Amino acid sequence: xxxxxxxxxxxxxxxxxLRAVAVLSVLLFHMREHFLPGGFAGVDVFFVISGYVVSASxxxxxxxxxxxxxxxxxxxxxVRIFPALLLCVLVTGIATAxxxxxxxxxxxxxxxxxxxxxxxxxxxxxKYSDGYFGARADFNPFTHTWSLAVEEQxxxxxxxxxxxxxxxxxxxxxxxxxxxxxxxxxxxxxxxxCAYQTSARADFAYYLLPSRFWELxxxxxxxxxxxxxxxxxxxxxQSGILLTVGxxxxxxxxxxxxxxxxxxxxxxxxxxxxxxxxxxxxGDVACRSLPVALMGSRPMIYLGKISYSLYLWHWxxxxxxxxxxxxDSAIALLMAAGMSFAxxxxxxxxxxxxxxWRRRIVGWxxxxxxxxxxxxxxxxxxxxxxxxxxxxxxxxxxxxxEKTWYPKPWPSNPPVVPVAGExxxxxxxxxxxxxxxxxxxxxxxxxxRTGLEVISIWQGGCPVAGLGTSKCKPQTSETISTIKSxxxxxxxxxxxxxxVPRLADQWEVFTTPTIVAPNPALDEGRLKSLRxxxxxxxxxxKAGLRVIIDAPKPVFKSPPFRCSxxxxxxxxxxxxxxxxxxxYLESHRKPVVDALKQLRASHPALVVWDPFPVLCPGSTCxxxxxxxxxxxxxxxxxxxxxxxxxxxxLDLVTSTVRDGGARMH
Numbered sequence: 001x002x003x004x005x006x007x008x009x010x011x012x013x014x015x016x017x018l019r020a021v022a023v024l025s026v027l028l029f030h031m032r033e034h035f036l037p038g039g040f041a042g043v044d045v046f047f048v049i050s051g052y053v054v055s056a057s058x059x060x061x062x063x064x065x066x067x068x069x070x071x072x073x074x075x076x077x078x079v080r081i082f083p084a085l086l087l088c089v090l091v092t093g094i095a096t097a098x099x100x101x102x103x104x105x106x107x108x109x110x111x112x113x114x115x116x117x118x119x120x121x122x123x124x125x126x127k128y129s130d131g132y133f134g135a136r137a138d139f140n141p142f143t144h145t146w147s148l149a150v151e152e153q154x155x156x157x158x159x160x161x162x163x164x165x166x167x168x169x170x171x172x173x174x175x176x177x178x179x180x181x182x183x184x185x186x187x188x189x190x191x192x193x194c195a196y197q198t199s200a201r202a203d204f205a206y207y208l209l210p211s212r213f214w215e216l217x218x219x220x221x222x223x224x225x226x227x228x229x230x231x232x233x234x235x236x237x238q239s240g241i242l243l244t245v246g247x248x249x250x251x252x253x254x255x256x257x258x259x260x261x262x263x264x265x266x267x268x269x270x271x272x273x274x275x276x277x278x279x280x281x282x283g284d285v286a287c288r289s290l291p292v293a294l295m296g297s298r299p300m301i302y303l304g305k306i307s308y309s310l311y312l313w314h315w316x317x318x319x320x321x322x323x324x325x326x327x328d329s330a331i332a333l334l335m336a337a338g339m340s341f342a343x344x345x346x347x348x349x350x351x352x353x354x355x356x357w358r359r360r361i362v363g364w365x366x367x368x369x370x371x372x373x374x375x376x377x378x379x380x381x382x383x384x385x386x387x388x389x390x391x392x393x394x395x396x397x398x399x400x401x402e403k404t405w406y407p408k409p410w411p412s413n414p415p416v417v418p419v420a421g422e423x424x425x426x427x428x429x430x431x432x433x434x435x436x437x438x439x440x441x442x443x444x445x446x447x448x449r450t451g452l453e454v455i456s457i458w459q460g461g462c463p464v465a466g467l468g469t470s471k472c473k474p475q476t477s478e479t480i481s482t483i484k485s486x487x488x489x490x491x492x493x494x495x496x497x498x499x500v501p502r503l504a505d506q507w508e509v510f511t512t513p514t515i516v517a518p519n520p521a522l523d524e525g526r527l528k529s530l531r532x533x534x535x536x537x538x539x540x541x542k543a544g545l546r547v548i549i550d551a552p553k554p555v556f557k558s559p560p561f562r563c564s565x566x567x568x569x570x571x572x573x574x575x576x577x578x579x580x581x582x583x584y585l586e587s588h589r590k591p592v593v594d595a596l597k598q599l600r601a602s603h604p605a606l607v608v609w610d611p612f613p614v615l616c617p618g619s620t621c622x623x624x625x626x627x628x629x630x631x632x633x634x635x636x637x638x639x640x641x642x643x644x645x646x647x648x649x650l651d652l653v654t655s656t657v658r659d660g661g662a663r664m665h
Contacts, residue, residue: 051215089116092316099396100323112140209597233283385561405629465529
C-alpha cells in the first residue's frame with residue numbers, strides 16, 4: 001500500500017455498508033441460529049466501526065480545553081444514542097408488562113431493562129441471568145442492549161485517552177510516550193484478559209468492557225494509522241483486495257464462530273476483517289474500487305443508516321413474538337422481520353433524525369443539552385420503573401390474578417385467628433428445591449390457621465433426597481446444623497423436591513422418550529440418592545425430628561402460565577396440551593415410589609405424603625381444575641393447587657404429630 005495515499009476525510013459510504021452487513025448478520029442469527037451460526041459476531045464488527053468513527057469525530061473537533069472537549073463529546077453521544085434507545089426501552093417495557101407473565105423465565109427482564117437506561121445492562125445480565133446463550137437470555141427483550149452498554153462504558157474512558165494522544169503525542173519524554181502508547185498498551189492488556197476470561201469466566205469475557213475494549217481500540221488504532229496516511233490503499237486494485245480479504249475473514253467468523261471459544265479467539269477474524277474492509281473503503285482511490293461501490297450502494301447505505309434502530313428493535317420484536325405467537329413458522333419469521341424493519345425506519349426518520357426535536361435544541365449550549373439529556377434519562381427510568389411495578393394491574397395475561405397463579409405465602413384477608421391445637425408452637429422445616437418453595441401458599445395457610453411455625457430452606461435446582469436425580473448433594477452440614485440449632489424434639493422436617501424428570505421446561509417441550517424407559521444413568525443416580533437420603537433421614541431422626549417426604553406429583557408437557565391467553569395459546573410450546581394419562585405418569589414416577597418404599601422399610605417413622613391422588617383423581621391428569629390452574633408451569637404448583645392440597649397436608653401433619661406413626665398418605 002502506498003505510503004503517500006491520502007485519507008478520505010469526508011463521508012465514507014463503505015462504513016455504512018459494513019454496518020448493514022453487521023446488523024443483517026445479527027438479525028439472521030437471532031431469527032434462526034442455523035441461518036448464520038456465527039452471526040452474533042456482527043456485534044464485533046460494530047465495535048470496530050464504533051472505535052474508528054468516534055475517533056474520527058473527535059479528531060475533526062477544533063482544539064478545546066479538556067472540560068469543553070469532554071462536555072461536547074458526551075453531549076453529542078447523548079443526542080446520538082439516547083432518544084432512540086429510551087423510546088425502544090420504554091415501549092418494550094410497556095409491551096412486556098402487558099403480555100409477558102412473571103416467572104423464573106422472565107425474572108431478569110425488568111432488572112435488565114432498567115439497567116439498560118443507564119448503560120449497565122451488561123452488568124445486570126451477568127448478575128441476574130445465565131449467559132448470552134442461556135434460556136432466559138432468549139426470553140429477555142433487553143438482552144441485546146449489553147453491547148450498547150459496552151460502548152457507553154467505552155465512551156467514559158476513551159475520550160480521555162484520545163485527548164492525551166491528540167495533545168501530547170508530539171511532546172518528548174515520558175509524557176509523549178504515555179500519550180502515544182496508552183491505547184495500544186490497553187489494547188494488548190484487554191486482548192490478553194479476553195483470552196484468559198473466555199475459558200475462566202465466559203460471561204465476563206462476553207459481556208464486560210475489559211474483555212471487549214481491544215475490539216473498539218482496534219478501530220481507534222486504525223484511525224490513528226489512517227490519520228498518519230498509513231495502511232491506506234494506493235490503488236483501486238489494493239482497495240478491492242483489502243475488501244475481499246476482509247470480507248472473507250468476516251464471513252469466516254459468521255459461518256464458523258464457536259460460542260464456546262468466543263470472544264477469544266473467534267472474535268479476531270471479525271475484528272481483523274472489519275479493519276481491512278474499513279481500510280479498503282477509505283482513501284482517495286477507494287471510491288473507484290468495484291467492491292467499495294457495492295458496499296456503498298444505495299440499499300447498503302440505507303441499511304447502514306438505519307442499522308442502529310434496526311439493532312434496537314429487532315430483538316424485542318423477536319422476543320415478544322417468542323412469548324406470544326411463537327417463532328417456529330416461516331410466516332412468523334417474515335412477520336418479525338417486517339415489523340423490525342418498519343419500526344427501524346420509523347425510529348430512524350422520526351427519532352434519530354427527527355427534526356421535530358432536533359430543531360428545538362439548535363443553538364443550545366452543550367451544558368444545557370447535557371443537563372436536559374440526563375434529566376430525560378432519569379424521567380424515563382422512573383416511568384419504566386412505574387410500569388414494571390404496575391404489571392399486575394395492567395397485564396393482559398390471566399396470570400394477573402396473582403393469588404390464583406403464584407404460590408407465594410399470601411396472607412389471609414381478613415386475617416385468620418389460629419385455632420389452638422396440637423400444632424400450635426411447633427416448627428416445620430421445609431427443605432428442598434424450588435418445589436419446596438412452590439408449597440408456600442399451603443404452608444402460609446397452615447401457619448395462620450394452626451399456629452405452626454414454618455421455616456423454609458430451599459434452593460432452586462438442588463433437590464433434597466432427590467431419589468430420581470443426583471444433581472446436587474442432598475444435604476449440607478450447614479443446613480443440618482441450622483435445623484438442629486432451631487428445632488426441638490418432635491418438630492417436623494418436610495423434604496420437598498421434584499424427584500422425577502420433567503416432561504417440559506418453561507421454554508421448551510422435551511421430545512426424548514427417556515422418562516419411562518429404563519435408563520442406567522438414572523438408575524445409578526437413584527441408588528446414590530437413595531443412600532444419601534437414608535443418611536439424611538437417619539441424621540434427622542437421631543435429632544428427635546419427624547421427617548415427611550413428598551411423593552412425585554403429576555408433571556405436564558405445556559406450561560399453563562404461558563398458554564392461558566388468547567394471544568399465546570397458539571404458541572407451539574402449548575401444542576402438547578395440559579392433560580396426560582394417569583397410567584403414563586404412574587409409570588413415570590414408579591422408580592421413585594419404589595425407592596420411597598425402600599426408604600420407609602429402613603425408617604418406620606418416616607412419613608410419605610402423596611399429593612398425586614388429590615391432584616389427579618381420575619384416569620387423566622390435568623393441569624387445570626375446570627378453569628383454575630393446579631399448576632403454574634409443567635411441574636410447579638400454582639397457588640390454587642396449594643389450596644386444593646391444604647386439607648390433605650393438614651391431615652397428614654396433624655396425624656403425624658398426634659401419633660407419630662409411619663404412613664403413606
